[in-house]
Amino acid sequence: MKSREYQQIDPKALPTPSQSPPPHQHLAVGGDGRKEPMTARRKWEVFPGKNRFFCDGRIMMARQSGVFPLTLGLILVTSGLFFIFDCPFLVKHLTRCIPAVGGALFVFVLITLLQTSFTDPGILPRATPEEAADIERQIDDTGNTSYRPPPRTKEVLINQQVIKLKYCFTCKMFRPPRTSHCSLCDNCVERFDHHCPWVGNCVGKRNYRFFYSFIVSLSLLTAFIFGCVTTHLALRANGGKGLIFALQESPGSAVELAICFFSVWSILGLSGFHTYLVASNLTTNEDIKGSWSGKSGDAVTNPYSHKNIFINCCSVLCAPMPPSLIDRRGFLPADEPARASGADLELPNPNTKSDRNVCVQGPKGLLESAALTPLLATSCPQGKPQTALPCPESISALNSDPSLELSQRCGGTHHNSKTYGSTSPPLPTKSRLHKHKQASSHTPSPTSDDHLTPSSHDGNHRSAARGHRGAKFATLQ
Amino acid sequence: MAETHSLQDLQQPAVSSKVFIQRDYSSGTICKFQTKFPSELESRMDKQQFEETMQTLNNLYAEAEKLGGKSYLEGCLACLTAYTVFLCMETHYEKVLKKIARYIKDQNEKIYAPRGLLLTDPIERGLRVVEITIFEDRSIGSGR
Numbered sequence: 008m009k010s011r012e013y014q015q016i017d018p019k020a021l022p023t024p025s026q027s028p029p030p031h032q033h034l035a036v037g038g039d040g041r042k043e044p045m046t047a048r049r050k051w052e053v054f055p056g057k058n059r060f061f062c063d064g065r066i067m068m069a070r071q072s073g074v075f076p077l078t079l080g081l082i083l084v085t086s087g088l089f090f091i092f093d094c095p096f097l098v099k100h101l102t103r104c105i106p107a108v109g110g111a112l113f114v115f116v117l118i119t120l121l122q123t124s125f126t127d128p129g130i131l132p133r134a135t136p137e138e139a140a141d142i143e144r145q146i147d148d149t150g151n152t153s154y155r156p157p158p159r160t161k162e163v164l165i166n167q168q169v170i171k172l173k174y175c176f177t178c179k180m181f182r183p184p185r186t187s188h189c190s191l192c193d194n195c196v197e198r199f200d201h202h203c204p205w206v207g208n209c210v211g212k213r214n215y216r217f218f219y220s221f222i223v224s225l226s227l228l229t230a231f232i233f234g235c236v237t238t239h240l241a242l243r244a245n246g247g248k249g250l251i252f253a254l255q256e257s258p259g260s261a262v263e264l265a266i267c268f269f270s271v272w273s274i275l276g277l278s279g280f281h282t283y284l285v286a287s288n289l290t291t292n293e294d295i296k297g298s299w300s301g302k303s304g305d306a307v308t309n310p311y312s313h314k315n316i317f318i319n320c321c322s323v324l325c326a327p328m329p330p331s332l333i334d335r336r337g338f339l340p341a342d343e344p345a346r347a348s349g350a351d352l353e354l355p356n357p358n359t360k361s362d363r364n365v366c367v368q369g370p371k372g373l374l375e376s377a378a379l380t381p382l383l384a385t386s387c388p389q390g391k392p393q394t395a396l397p398c399p400e401s402i403s404a405l406n407s408d409p410s411l412e413l414s415q416r417c418g419g420t421h422h423n424s425k426t427y428g429s430t431s432p433p434l435p436t437k438s439r440l441h442k443h444k445q446a447s448s449h450t451p452s453p454t455s456d457d458h459l460t461p462s463s464h465d466g467n468h469r470s471a472a473r474g475h476r477g478a479k480f481a482t483l484q
Numbered sequence: 485m486a487e488t489h490s491l492q493d494l495q496q497p498a499v500s501s502k503v504f505i506q507r508d509y510s511s512g513t514i515c516k517f518q519t520k521f522p523s524e525l526e527s528r529m530d531k532q533q534f535e536e537t538m539q540t541l542n543n544l545y546a547e548a549e550k551l552g553g554k555s556y557l558e559g560c561l562a563c564l565t566a567y568t569v570f571l572c573m574e575t576h577y578e579k580v581l582k583k584i585a586r587y588i589k590d591q592n593e594k595i596y597a598p599r600g601l602l603l604t605d606p607i608e609r610g611l612r613v614v615e616i617t618i619f620e621d622r623s624i625g626s627g628r
Binding site for chain 1: 502504506507509510511512513548549550551555556558559560562563566567568570575576577578581607608609610611612613615
């Protein structure tokens with residue numbers, strides 16, 4: 008009888024064997040009629056991360072689009088003004104190549120921007136319950152599965168370097184090397200570089216080349232427009248009428264000049280920074296944390312570098328395009344009778360329980376914890392995902408503003424990452440102090456790594472949840 | 485409800501357990517799986533056959549991720565076309581993934597299914613693990 012009861016629960020609670028957990032699936036069914044064949048749904052509809060999907064799963068972005076509309080708007084406006092105000096004059100006085108070059112750059116910038124924003128950055132699908140249970144079994148040989156197990160790490164040797172692989176409590180797996188969990192998107196992303204609010208998406212293994220092309224071509228475009236506008240105004244002013252008159256005649260140019268002047272430095276700086284990263288086969292995440300800079304005192308070198316700039320560049324930018332692992336447009340199989348063991352059910356429970364318990368501690372972490380528990384609940388077979396669902400959205404809405412604010416204040420995050428990353432110490436752990444909030448707002452902490460370890464043994468880390476800018480959180484080590 | 489119980493019992497394959505072969509990161513981030521023979525399979529198949537399967541899979545993934553003249557050319561061409569070529573063309577990696585899928589299907593038919601085992605293509609698990617499902621000997625349908 009008991010085994011039958013387990014079987015009765017399983018199909019509802021546990022996802023079908025080959026999928027990542029579809030919490031919404033049984034929500035939709037409402038607990039009845041689990042035997043009814045449901046209309047075929049695609050996997051993106053039940054994707055557990057915080058992403059938005061368009062065009063039936065073909066396009067995806069982070070849920071918080073950040074300042075992506077602003078980026079797009081600025082590019083369109085500046086380029087539009089350029090073609091309207093400057094090109095006619097320059098074509099007449101100089102050459103027809105100018106709008107051609109400008110047009111080509113503009114198209115290239117737009118395409119690479121859209122590709123960066125809409126491509127899967129290299130999200131790792133969450134572990135299936137069986138995998139998670141298998142890993143738990145391997146780790147917890149002592150049998151102590153309840154309450155806050157100590158942080159789980161696994162060591163591997165890569166090119167004579169000892170690398171620690173951390174266990175991701177949200178995705179329930181050991182993260183591969185160079186993978187980090189993005190708090191904003193709530194996904195583990197391979198070769199995680201950073202979460203870019205300007206493009207509204209994470210930058211990771213699959214879209215780094217698009218991102219790099221975007222910033223390089225954008226710096227070329229900005230410099231090009233800046234040069235053309237300056238030439239245009241100079242030519243106009245040279246007629247003896249002065250700069251003011253020139254600006255009055257071509258007001259659009261003034262706007263372009265302002266936009267380009269303020270942005271060209273940061274974009275050029277960013278391009279330079281990323282060129283350095285590409286040449287040394289580093290990610291922003293690693294650079295900021297100083298993983299390979301030998302701060303620990305040992306002679307650590309980047310184990311992933313090919314020790315040759317050309318090969319590094321090629322491997323980052325010209326490597327075979329990896330496939331998307333999340334299979335957004337695949338169909339969810341119809342409910343199958345579940346696997347045998349009810350054991351799968353037991354293991355996730357203590358985690359949710361213990362996390363819920365710990366969530367209650369610490370008022371600081373409360374907001375983030377509240378956000379986290381629904382996430383955990385949805386990824387666990389049990390549970391009341393329904394009640395929890397509204398929370399992440401409100402929390403993220405709450406949190407998106409501060410992080411936006413900060414990012415705008417920091418004026419071009421990546422640029423800051425370059426300047427500040429080196430000055431601020433990587434991520435003092437476990438501190439939730441307000442002063443740290445301020446300091447970390449300038450450290451574009453990739454957060455990720457540590458943030459979402461809800462089970463971290465303090466409640467502290469919880470605070471690392473949202474702002475990728477590290478706006479509020481301490482990142483763990 | 486009672487009806488659904490019995491329906492369920494009838495439909496359920498007698499799965500006894502699953503073995504997960506984890507990734508081997510000793511060579512870096514490339515896709516490579518451990519070739520160590522799991523103890524749960526000892527009673528079912530040869531160690532050598534298993535290792536051969538895993539080695540072939542590892543070689544195929546290495547081929548997919550290989551940096552060489554062809555991949556550089558593909559990368560440069562893609563860059564020049566603002567990566568729009570990816571929308572029309574099947575990438576090298578995808579071609580090799582299809583090869584891998586065919587290989588796994590072939591292995592399942594020839595070697596694993598007769599022993600009541602089933603290899604799951606790692607791509608369905610996000611290239612995290614190779615999942616081997618062990619079916620009970622007693623099940624009449626011999627697995628799925």
